[in-house]
Amino acid sequence: MSQHFRTRRAMQGALALATLAALAGAARADVLDDVKARGVLKCGVTLSAPGFSAEDNNGKRTGFDVDLCKAIGAAALGDENKIQMQPMDLKTSFAALPAGGVDVLTHRFTWTQSRDIGGLKFPKIMFFDGQGFAVTVKSRANKISDLNNATVCTAQGSTSELIVADYFRAHKLKYKIVTFASQELAWDAFIAKRCDAAINDRSGLAARLAKLPNRDEFKVLAETVSNEPIGPIVAQGQPRWEALVLFTLNALVAAEEMGVNQGNVDAMLKSDKPEVQRLLGISGDFGTKMGVGNDYAYKAIKAVGNFGEIWDRNVGPQTPLRLERGHNALVANGGLMMSVPVR
Numbered sequence: 586m587s588q589h590f591r592t593r594r595a596m597q598g599a600l601a602l603a604t605l606a607a608l609a610g611a612a613r614a615d616v617l618d619d620v621k622a623r624g625v626l627k628c629g630v631t632l633s634a635p636g637f638s639a640e641d642n643n644g645k646r647t648g649f650d651v652d653l654c655k656a657i658g659a660a661a662l663g664d665e666n667k668i669q670m671q672p673m674d675l676k677t678s679f680a681a682l683p684a685g686g687v688d689v690l691t692h693r694f695t696w697t698q699s700r701d702i703g704g705l706k707f708p709k710i711m712f713f714d715g716q717g718f719a720v721t722v723k724s725r726a727n728k729i730s731d732l733n734n735a736t737v738c739t740a741q742g743s744t745s746e747l748i749v750a751d752y753f754r755a756h757k758l759k760y761k762i763v764t765f766a767s768q769e770l771a772w773d774a775f776i777a778k779r780c781d782a783a784i785n786d787r788s789g790l791a792a793r794l795a796k797l798p799n800r801d802e803f804k805v806l807a808e809t810v811s812n813e814p815i816g817p818i819v820a821q822g823q824p825r826w827e828a829l830v831l832f833t834l835n836a837l838v839a840a841e842e843m844g845v846n847q848g849n850v851d852a853m854l855k856s857d858k859p860e861v862q863r864l865l866g867i868s869g870d871f872g873t874k875m876g877v878g879n880d881y882a883y884k885a886i887k888a889v890g891n892f893g894e895i896w897d898r899n900v901g902p903q904t905p906l907r908l909e910r911g912h913n914a915l916v917a918n919g920g921l922m923m924s925v926p927v928r
C-alpha cells in the first residue's frame with residue numbers, strides 16, 4: 586500500500602467519522618414534533634434572488650422558494666403565516682439542518698450524490714434547471730469556447746466549481762475560477778467586472794439579471810452545461826418530516842394535474858372525483874397517517890395555489906424573470922414535472 590493511499594484513506598476515514606460525530610451530536614428529535622411544539626416552521630432561504638426569495642419594496646420576502654415554505658407551514662401547522670424565514674448562504678445552510686437551526690431549506694440547491702449521502706435529503710425535485718454562463722455583451726463572447734483564459738466567478742461549495750473544472754478541462758480551455766462566500770458576492774464581483782463570466786443555475790442568472798438597471802449590457806450564453814435537479818432539503822433520519830415535505834410539495838403538482846387551484850379549491854371539496862377527494866382529504870386518512878390533519882394538502886393549495894400558479898406568480902413569462910415552463914411543464918404538457926400518485 587503506498588504512503589499516498591494510506592494517508593488519503595486515513596484522511597477520508599477521519600473526515601467520515603467527524604461528519605458522523607457531528608451529525609450524531611446534533612441529532613434532532615422528531616422534526617415534525619418540534620415544529621408543532623414550537624408552532625412555527627423555520628425555513629432557510631436564499632439571501633436575495635428576485636422571483637425566488639427576496640424582499641419586496643415593503644420589506645416583505647416573496648418568491649417561489651418562499652411559497653414552498655408557506656405551503657409546508659400550512660400543511661404542518663394549518664397556517665402559512667406561522668413561518669420564519671432565515672436567509673442564509675450556501676456555506677451556512679447545510680450545517681443548519683442537522684443542527685436544528687432550520688427545519689427545511691427551500692433554497693436553490695441541487696440534488697447531488699455527495700450532498701445526499703452526506704446527510705441531506707431532497708424529497709422532491711421542484712425545479713429542473715441547468716447551469717449557464719453570464720457575460721457582458723461588450724466581451725463579444727457568444728459561446729463557451731470564447732471563454733478560453735476567462736476568469737469565472739461563483740460561490741464556494743456550489744455545484745458550479747466542479748462543473749467549470751470538468752467542462753473547461755474536457756474542452757481544453759484555460760480558466761481561472763474565483764469563489765466567494767455567497768452567490769450574491771460572486772455576482773457583485775462579476776458586475777464590478779472583476780471576472781469575465783459568472784456561472785450559476787440559469788434561473789439564478791435570470792433572477793439576478795432581472796434586478797439590474799443595465800440588464801441589456803449582459804447576456805446568458807445559450808449552452809447549458811449541466812443538469813440541476815433542485816428542490817427543498819431536509820436532514821436525513823427524519824422519515825415523518827421527509828414524508829410530510831414530500832407529499833406537501835407533491836400535492837402542489839397533483840393539484841395542477843387535477844385542475845385544482847387556489848381559486849377553486851373550496852368548490853373542489855365537493856368534487857365527485859375520487860382522486861380529488863383523496864388529495865383534499867375528503868376521503869382517506871393520508872394526513873393523520875403522516876401526523877397532520879387530513880386537510881394538509883387543501884391548506885397548502887389554499888395558501889399558495891398549485892405548482893403552475895406558483896410558477897406564474899413568481900418566475901413565469903409575466904414576471905421580470907420571464908421564465909417559460911420548459912422542463913418544468915407537467916408531463917402531460919411535454920415537461921418532466923409529475924406527482925407521485927395520491928392513492
Ligand SMILES: N[C@@H](CCC(=O)N[C@@H](CS)C(=O)NCC(=O)O)C(=O)O
Nearest residue numbers: 674675693694695743744767768789
Ligand atoms: N444549484 C447550485 C447553485 C445554488 C445557488 O447558487 N443558489 C443561489 C440562488 S439562485 C444562491 O444565492 N445561493 C445562496 C448563496 O450562494 O449565497 C448548487 O446547488 O450548488
